[in-house]
Structures are given as C-alpha cells and as structure tokens.
Amino acid sequence: MSITTSKAKSLARKRSEAVNQRRGYYFYLIPGLIAFVGLIGTAFVWNIYLSFTKWNGLGKPVWVGFNNYIKLAGDDVFWQSFLHAIGFIGAMSIVPTFLGLLIAALLFDYIEPRFGNAPTTVMRGGFYIPQIVPLTITGIMWVWLVSPSTGVINTVLQNMGIAAQPNWLGDANLAFWTLSVIMVWLQIGYTIVIFMSGMSRLDPSLSEAAQIDGASWWQRFRIIILSQLGPEIGVVLLTTTVAALKVFAPIYVMTQGGPGNATQVPAYFSYFNFFTTTKVGYGAAVATVLALLLTVMAIVILYVQNRQSEGANKR
Amino acid sequence: MSMELEVPMAPSPKPLKAKKVELKKRGISGWIVFAILAISTLAWLLPFYMALINSVKTESEFVNGGPLALPMGFDLTNVIDFWNAVDFPRKLWNSVISSLSGALIAIVLSLFTAFAIGIGRVRGRFWILALFMIAFTIPQEALIYPFYNMAKSIGLYDSLLSVIIIYAVLSTAFGTYMLSSVLNEFPEEMLEAAKIDGATTWTILSQIVFPLLRPTLLVLFTFFFIYNWNEFLIPLVLLPSNDNQTVTVGLGVVFGQWTTDPTQLAAAALLGSLPSIIFFFIFQKSLMRGVTMGSTK
Numbered sequence: 001m002s003i004t005t006s007k008a009k010s011l012a013r014k015r016s017e018a019v020n021q022r023r024g025y026y027f028y029l030i031p032g033l034i035a036f037v038g039l040i041g042t043a044f045v046w047n048i049y050l051s052f053t054k055w056n057g058l059g060k061p062v063w064v065g066f067n068n069y070i071k072l073a074g075d076d077v078f079w080q081s082f083l084h085a086i087g088f089i090g091a092m093s094i095v096p097t098f099l100g101l102l103i104a105a106l107l108f109d110y111i112e113p114r115f116g117n118a119p120t121t122v123m124r125g126g127f128y129i130p131q132i133v134p135l136t137i138t139g140i141m142w143v144w145l146v147s148p149s150t151g152v153i154n155t156v157l158q159n160m161g162i163a164a165q166p167n168w169l170g171d172a173n174l175a176f177w178t179l180s181v182i183m184v185w186l187q188i189g190y191t192i193v194i195f196m197s198g199m200s201r202l203d204p205s206l207s208e209a210a211q212i213d214g215a216s217w218w219q220r221f222r223i224i225i226l227s228q229l230g231p232e233i234g235v236v237l238l239t240t241t242v243a244a245l246k247v248f249a250p251i252y253v254m255t256q257g258g259p260g261n262a263t264q265v266p267a268y269f270s271y272f273n274f275f276t277t278t279k280v281g282y283g284a285a286v287a288t289v290l291a292l293l294l295t296v297m298a299i300v301i302l303y304v305q306n307r308q309s310e311g312a313n314k315r
Numbered sequence: 316m317s318m319e320l321e322v323p324m325a326p327s328p329k330p331l332k333a334k335k336v337e338l339k340k341r342g343i344s345g346w347i348v349f350a351i352l353a354i355s356t357l358a359w360l361l362p363f364y365m366a367l368i369n370s371v372k373t374e375s376e377f378v379n380g381g382p383l384a385l386p387m388g389f390d391l392t393n394v395i396d397f398w399n400a401v402d403f404p405r406k407l408w409n410s411v412i413s414s415l416s417g418a419l420i421a422i423v424l425s426l427f428t429a430f431a432i433g434i435g436r437v438r439g440r441f442w443i444l445a446l447f448m449i450a451f452t453i454p455q456e457a458l459i460y461p462f463y464n465m466a467k468s469i470g471l472y473d474s475l476l477s478v479i480i481i482y483a484v485l486s487t488a489f490g491t492y493m494l495s496s497v498l499n500e501f502p503e504e505m506l507e508a509a510k511i512d513g514a515t516t517w518t519i520l521s522q523i524v525f526p527l528l529r530p531t532l533l534v535l536f537t538f539f540f541i542y543n544w545n546e547f548l549i550p551l552v553l554l555p556s557n558d559n560q561t562v563t564v565g566l567g568v569v570f571g572q573w574t575t576d577p578t579q580l581a582a583a584a585l586l587g588s589l590p591s592i593i594f595f596f597i598f599q600k601s602l603m604r605g606v607t608m609g610s611t612k
Contacts, residue, residue: 024516025435032428032487033443039484040450043461050460103352110348113339119349125599126356129363132595132602134545136567137587141362144580152365152382159383185359190606197607246454249547253567270456275552280460287457298452302445 044291050284057278068285078286081257081264084176085245088265091180092187092247093240097233099184100191103127105221107192108199109207124196128189135186139253142182143169169255172262179254179263186250187243191236198232199225238301242294266290363588369581370394377578393582403586405558406565410544410590413475413561417482418539422532424483425490430520432491433498434506444495450488455548463552477553478561482546486539493608497531498524537598538605544591562587 051068053061072078112120130138145152146168154165168178202225210220226233248267251257257264257272266286273283341349369377370393372386397403432440462481463472471477501524509519525532550564557565566587595602 025431025437028427028431028435028516028520029437029443032424032491035424035480035484036447036450036488039462039465039481040458040488043458043465044453046461046464047457103355106348106352110345111352114341114345115349116338119353123352123356125595126360129360129592129595132541132545133588133591134547134563134566136547136563137584137591138362140566140580140587141366141584144577144584145362145365147577150377150382150577155381155383185362188359193603193606197603242452248454248456249563249567252547252551267454267456270454271459271548274456274460283456284460287454287460291453291457294452294454295449298449299445301452302448 047284047291048288050281051288053281053284055280057280061281064281068281069289071282072285072289077261077264077269078266080261081266081269081286084263085247085265085267087176088180088183088244088247089241091183092244093237095184096187096191096240097236100188100195100236101226101229101233102221103188104192104195104199105225108196109221109225110217124189124192127192130186131189135249136253138182138186139250143254146178170259172259175255175259175262179250182250182254183244183247187240190240194232194236195229198229202228234304235301238297238304242297242301245290245294245297363585363592366581366584366588369578370585372578374576374578382577393578394586397579397582397586401565401583402557403562403565406560406562407590409475409554409559410561410563413478413482413550414540414543416479417486417543418536420479420483421486421490421539422536424487425494425535426520426525426528426532428487428491429494429498430516430524433495434501434519434524435516440495444492447488447491451485451492459548459552462549466553473554473556473559475554475559478546478550481549481553482539482543486542490535490539493535494528494531497528501527534601534604534608537601538608541591541594541602544594562590 050061052063052065054064054067055061107120107123111123144150146154148154148165148167148170151168153168157165166174169175207220207224210224215223246267247265248271251263251265251268252271255263257268267290270283270286270290273279273286339345365382368386369382371389371391372380373388373390373392376384376387376390428443431437432443437443462477466472466474466477471480505523506519509523514522544561545563546561547563547567550561551567554560554564566583
C-alpha cells in the first residue's frame, strides 16, 4: 500500500514540476527527430509518391494515379510473391517456434539440471550460429551444399546408392521447399534464445511441485511451460512473421526469385522492378503494399506489448 | 521495499548464470536426450564444417574425393586466392568502419531521444515511439529507391558515409524504442534528489542516467554493430564499386563468378562467416541480452 501512495505523491509532485522540467528535455528530441523525419519520413513519403508515377529513374516521374495499383491487382507474379511470403511464415515462424520451444524446454528443463551449464551454453550457441552469420554468406554456403552435381547432399545420396539427384534449388517444384528447410535452419536459434530466457522467469517451484505429483516431463512442458510462455510465444510469432514477409537476402543470393517465379517474394519483386527492369513506380507500389501490411502488423505488436506490460503492472 | 539502486537492465538470459547446484540424476533417458540434442547441434553446424574442410582442399583433391572426404593436407591456396581476388581486407575494413560508426552515432541519438521520452516524459511520446516502431518494421524496399535518389543528389552515392547515416538512423529508431522502456523504469528517487539539487537535464543525463545505463548501452551497441554488419540491401544499392563494398555485399555479388569452383565457394563461405563467428564468441553474452531485450520489453 505504502508503495502506491508514495508513487501517487511523487507523481503529483512531478506534475507540478513537469512544466519547467519538460522544456529542457525537448532539446534532446531534436537530433533524433530531425534525422528520423529528414531521412526515413522523407524517403517513405517519396516512395509513396513514386508508387503513383511511371518512371524509369531518368528524367521526371510522370503522375499516373492509381495505375500501378490497378496493374498490381491483376498481376499474377505479385500475388504469387505474396503467397510465397505467406508460405515462408510456416518455415520462418511457425515451425521454428514449435521446434524452438521444444529444444529450449529440453535444454532448460532437462539438460541443464542434469548436465550443467557448459553443454547447455554450447548447444544453445551452436543452434544460434546460423543467426549471426550474414545471410548472404549462409546463402552461398547452402547453394554450394545443395548444388546438383558437386553438392554435399547429392554426393551423400549417390554414396547411398540413390539414383535420384534432385536439383534442389533449380527445380521449380522443389526450390520453395528447399528454401523452407534452410529457413528453419536459420531461424531456430533466435526462437531458442528467446524462449530460454522466458523460461528463466518462470517460477521453478511450480514445475517441481508438478514433478512431485508425478507429472511426466511432457505434461509439465505442455501445462506449465507452454501456458506461461504466452508473451514470448506471441512476440516470437509476430516478429518472425514480419521477418518472413520481408525476406530478401536469402532469395537474392540463392534463387533470385526463380526458377521462373517459383520463389518470388514481394521484397525481391520490388527490388527487381526498381533496379533490373527499372519500372520504379511499379516497384514502389509493391513496396508500399508490403509496407502497409507490415505497419498493420507493427500496430498489432504494439498493442500486444502494451497489453502485456499492463498485465505485468497489475501483477 | 528495500531500495535497490539497480536500474532495470536488459533481462539477462538467466538459465545460464553460474551457480553451484546439485545436478539431477542423469539416467538412461537423460543420456538419450543429451545425445539427440548434441547430434542436432552438430548437424546444425555441419554446413560450416563442410565449408571448412573443403576450403583447404586442392582442386584435384576435391575432384577425386568429392566434398565429403577429409582434406589430405591443409592447403590454403583457395582461401588466399579468394582473399586476394575480392580484396578481402578492404571489404573487412569497409564493414568495420560502417558498422562501427553507424552503431556509435545511433547510441548517442537513441540515448538522447530515449532520455527525453523515458525520463523527460515529453508530451506526444507515445506517438514518437509508435513512429519509430513503424520505422523498423517497414521493409527497406519501401525506402531504398528514395535513399538511392537522395544519395545521388547530394553526392554521397558510392560513399560509405551514406550507408553510415542510414544505419545510424534506422538503428536509432530501434534503440530509442528499447532504451525508452528501460528508462521508464528508472528509479524515481535518484532523479528527485538531483532535481531538488537543481541539476540541469544535462547533469542528470551525464552524471546519473548515463553511468547507470552503460551496461545496457553496451548491449545495444553490440547488437547494432552485428545488425549493421549483416545489412545487405542498403550497401548493395548504395555502394556499387568494388572498393567500397562491405563483406556481405562483396561476397554476395562476387558469388556468381565462382559457382563453377566448389573449393573457392567453400573458401568464400568460410572467410565470410569467420568474422561473425569470432565476434559471436567474444560478445556472446551481450548479444544474447540484446536479442532477448527485444522480446520482453
């Protein structure tokens, strides 16, 4: 109780002083805001403007109204690219979240109590390494690993006497799935790290009590860990979904959206229009649609985090 | 409530804190789980291992033994060839300079902005934060063409400076968001005392907030650095010339020329990942904090 009253008092005092104090603080906003509005704000507005024009990058953009958007609506490649991005949510968000939860729980709740710190840290680090290496580099590595003739995977298949030598990234039916497996490999480290840190805030006595009552490890995982990790699961699902919708570098390095448009995604499609076919207005329209979608998601994240911190305050 | 003058810092990944506890009985099932996870970890690192063993093979060795055979010797020709062909030291230098400067500027800018929001509680702070939050969720594709135009029009195209400025501002959006939420929980008592003494905002920032925030800033700094290091689209578009390219772009772009030579590709993958892996081993702790900071704040 005393905490609340002292808080209220200090709040009241602060309000009276706030008027004088605040003025001094505004100064600190200036550099960041100028940089932000000048660079990102301007660029974003300029991009929206470009999406209403026809321009090849030279001379002056020609205003065409909603033409680009109308064209987009009827463009199969555009819709395909979005479908692929949504498909990548599975490989970059849902599967890594599920596997990450399982591995994090095993490491945190099973391995660490039995084998101690060192192996746990090493394993967590091992899973995390793909996250820290630049995507272009891991991309090069994978292109090489799955290359049809000299690649590691096909050599293994050959040694096992399997005649089929798939062209993992070059076959339009396979490329998306090959990329998906690579994405899972990439993403899992992130989810493991977040979930392990989330588990550390859980009350261990709950799990111990359940154990005494004879709950199996799987039951404790389901009932205690999953039910209490809600906030972390939410944040991971949302941030990785945003990442999936934005995916660019792996596509650029590994498939360039191909073969055909089998792995085309909005970010690469927009880049392609900007710099390869120099249909700047069209590229800007693709980017704007993607930005709108992601902004909506950002608002959802803000909302969820807000609710979460309110919940935390009540506790 | 006992007063603890510990500013809420980035939540640490507590499970790994060193403490002497009695280990549970391992049992057969314990060893089985251990084995499964250990094998998975090794499988996760297998691509790097493959890059390593193949980059030190000679070409004829690769042709005869295939990618799976262990190298007979330790032949650095491929690594050295590749090192020279892409002028790797130059690329490293460009990456270091741009990542470092971008991160430093971003730390200063984020500290200032977050100070006004978290400590100063300036009006409209919610909207400023919302704006910043949107800035790091919108795709870079929605900014890149205007960046390209701007850089060209002010003569910063193909200059590291353009990339540094963009890194700094993009990171500031993220940093302000993170730091504001940390500063929101700054111990009120310390500020009150300073205000009664008539401290200016600058004194509060430099004498009270900054020293206590230093560990968090360090975490954020490593995070920015890595983030900038791995940045791809921005340097790809803004740094076309070979002399100005960073590691990620330099290797990503050069890649097409080497597809026919598997050992060279392995060397490229190895050289490209090495700086990041070394960095990871040195800064593992701060980095892990940086990653988790975003999730729980």
